[in-house]
Amino acid sequence: MPQHLVWLRTDLRLLDNPALFSAAESGHVTALFLLTPAQWEAHGIAAKKIAFILRSLDTISEQLAERGIETKIILSNRFDDAAHRVLEVAKAIQASRVFWNEEIAINEQRRDDAVANSLSNAGIQVERHHAFTSLPPGSVRKPDASPYSVFTPFKRRWISLSIDRGIHTFPAPKGQGPTVAAAKAPDTVGGIAKTLGSEDWPAGEREALKLLDRFIDSAVNDYDSQRDLPDLAGTSKLSPHLAAGTLSANHCIKAAYVRNGHRLSGGNPNIDTWISELVWREFYNHILAEHPRLAMGRAFKPETDALPWYHSSEQLERWQRGETGFPFVDAGMRQLNATGWMHNRLRMVTAQFLAKHLFLDWRLGEAYFMSQLVDGDFAANNGGWQWSASTGTDAVPYFRIFNPVRQAERFDPQGTFVRRMIPELAEASPKQTLEPWKFGGVGGYPEPMIDLGAARDRTLAIWKQAKAT
Ligand SMILES: Cc1cc2nc3c(=O)[nH]c(=O)nc-3n(C[C@H](O)[C@H](O)[C@H](O)COP(=O)(O)OP(=O)(O)OC[C@H]3O[C@@H](n4cnc5c(N)ncnc54)[C@H](O)[C@@H]3O)c2cc1C
Numbered sequence: 001m002p003q004h005l006v007w008l009r010t011d012l013r014l015l016d017n018p019a020l021f022s023a024a025e026s027g028h029v030t031a032l033f034l035l036t037p038a039q040w041e042a043h044g045i046a047a048k049k050i051a052f053i054l055r056s057l058d059t060i061s062e063q064l065a066e067r068g069i070e071t072k073i074i075l076s077n078r079f080d081d082a083a084h085r086v087l088e089v090a091k092a093i094q095a096s097r098v099f100w101n102e103e104i105a106i107n108e109q110r111r112d113d114a115v116a117n118s119l120s121n122a123g124i125q126v127e128r129h130h131a132f133t134s135l136p137p138g139s140v141r142k143p144d145a146s147p148y149s150v151f152t153p154f155k156r157r158w159i160s161l162s163i164d165r166g167i168h169t170f171p172a173p174k175g176q177g178p179t180v181a182a183a184k185a186p187d188t189v190g191g192i193a194k195t196l197g198s199e200d201w202p203a204g205e206r207e208a209l210k211l212l213d214r215f216i217d218s219a220v221n222d223y224d225s226q227r228d229l230p231d232l233a234g235t236s237k238l239s240p241h242l243a244a245g246t247l248s249a250n251h252c253i254k255a256a257y258v259r260n261g262h263r264l265s266g267g268n269p270n271i272d273t274w275i276s277e278l279v280w281r282e283f284y285n286h287i288l289a290e291h292p293r294l295a296m297g298r299a300f301k302p303e304t305d306a307l308p309w310y311h312s313s314e315q316l317e318r319w320q321r322g323e324t325g326f327p328f329v330d331a332g333m334r335q336l337n338a339t340g341w342m343h344n345r346l347r348m349v350t351a352q353f354l355a356k357h358l359f360l361d362w363r364l365g366e367a368y369f370m371s372q373l374v375d376g377d378f379a380a381n382n383g384g385w386q387w388s389a390s391t392g393t394d395a396v397p398y399f400r401i402f403n404p405v406r407q408a409e410r411f412d413p414q415g416t417f418v419r420r421m422i423p424e425l426a427e428a429s430p431k432q433t434l435e436p437w438k439f440g441g442v443g444g445y446p447e448p449m450i451d452l453g454a455a456r457d458r459t460l461a462i463w464k465q466a467k468a469t
Pocket residue numbers: 227235236237238239240242243277278280281282284342343344345347348351369373375376377378380381382383384385388
């Protein structure tokens with residue numbers, strides 16, 4: 001039987017893993033994962049996300065061991081080392097073919113091309129699959145073959161292509177023999193403990209499936225009415241799993257499709273909305289693949305690269321610490337700092353506060369989010385930031401600026417979330433949680449760092465001038 005090597009990356013799962021499935025169909029499989037702490041640091045990946053990956057690695061390695069498949073976990077440090085490392089392992093097990101599922105960003109693509117070259121030069125075949133999004137990047141295009149840059153027509157086309165193709169997932173790979181010893185990820189990598197965040201974020205495929213089942217069985221039915229209320233558990237919280245690949249987007253889409261009576265749109269409006277959110281994830285990943293410059297710090301709208309952003313490390317740090325004096329913004333930032341996750345409504349509010357009210361470069365916020373998020377995903381984070389800053393594809397218009405007080409009135413009217421996240425306001429009344437400065441300050445909570453109206457006017461004036469030139 002031929003020996004096959006499966007290089008695992010953002011696909012730490014048995015189900016709907018085409019590379020793993022295909023390899024096991026035609027050969028004897030060994031799995032490989034490269035730990036790349038220097039690269040993770042260079043990409044500014046959050047410690048909590050790295051710890052989540054390490055725990056997920058333990059889980060998949062156990063699952064594979066039960067199927068007679070050995071996992072090799074090797075320290076490789078940077079992407080530059082990957083070609084050498086993968087070739088070394090492939091030769092050691094006498095692999096005739098190496099399988100992997102593609103990653104989308106430019107550095108990952110370059111790394112993979114280098115690995116594919118070195119393997120081909122050594123006479124080893126490469127089989128590249130696609131599993132990070134439901135439909136492969138480049139496959140959802142306009143009739144004239146150009147890429148979409150607006151979400152709604154993208155979604156329409158995505159739905160029609162998905163229906164034509166059928167909503168399929170790959171089963172788990174077949175077993176290869178008696179159980180083997182399971183490898184374990186090191187307890188610390190690059191100074192990051194594997195246990196970091198383990199109470200908030202149980203890792204691995206089994207946990208992801210439990211969460212998906214629970215959500216699809218009940219919570220999804222209230223998604224429309226609850227998904228914007230940060231105080232409630234109204235969303236799936238599957239994002240860390242989708243980002244690490246312990247669950248595939250395709251798997252979520254299939255579960256929602258089945259629950260919706262085999263419909264991708266219409267049917268139960270709550271499920272329809274949830275599917276739309278998953279399509280946003282598809283959209284941003286496709287946009288990234290079509291426009292690699294986005295991974296090089298460039299705005300989607302090139303003209304916005306010339307905006308005269310302000311520079312203030314003091315203001316940036318107050319925003320990062322959640323000490324802006326605007327409770328809804330600060331509650332979001334403190335949720336992020338404490339847990340590694342932030343509710344979507346607050347991601348939009350905090351991002352707009354940075355890029356619109358403070359008029360600081362959105363890239364600073366993007367990098368800070370990435371450095372904290374357990375679900376950090378380059379495409380979704382970049383897309384969310386550029387949407388908020390009005391520099392992106394299909395972004396909010398520049399003159400639409402969320403007022404954090406009005407947002408709190410709509411989405412946390414009793415101040416329950418603010419009280420939970422901000423100890424200084426734990427005893428505050430609902431009105432005090434909205435505008436504590438009107439009560440002469442509450443519980444030592446900071447004064448507002450800016451005048452909202454003046455900041456808004458200043459930003460609008462800068463944008464208007466930039467658009468006129
Ligand atoms: C400034 C900003 C930064 C963001 N950074 C990230 C990030 O790094 N990683 C990330 O996964 N999401 C990011 N998002 C999108 C969104 O906030 C999260 O996906 C969502 O909050 C995750 O919670 P959930 O799993 O409970 O989502 P649910 O509401 O249950 O949605 C299900 C899944 O759909 C996807 N999804 C939902 N909303 C979006 C969206 N607007 N864009 C893209 N995908 C979406 C996610 O994979 C999510 O897990 C960002 C949004 C903004 C505005």
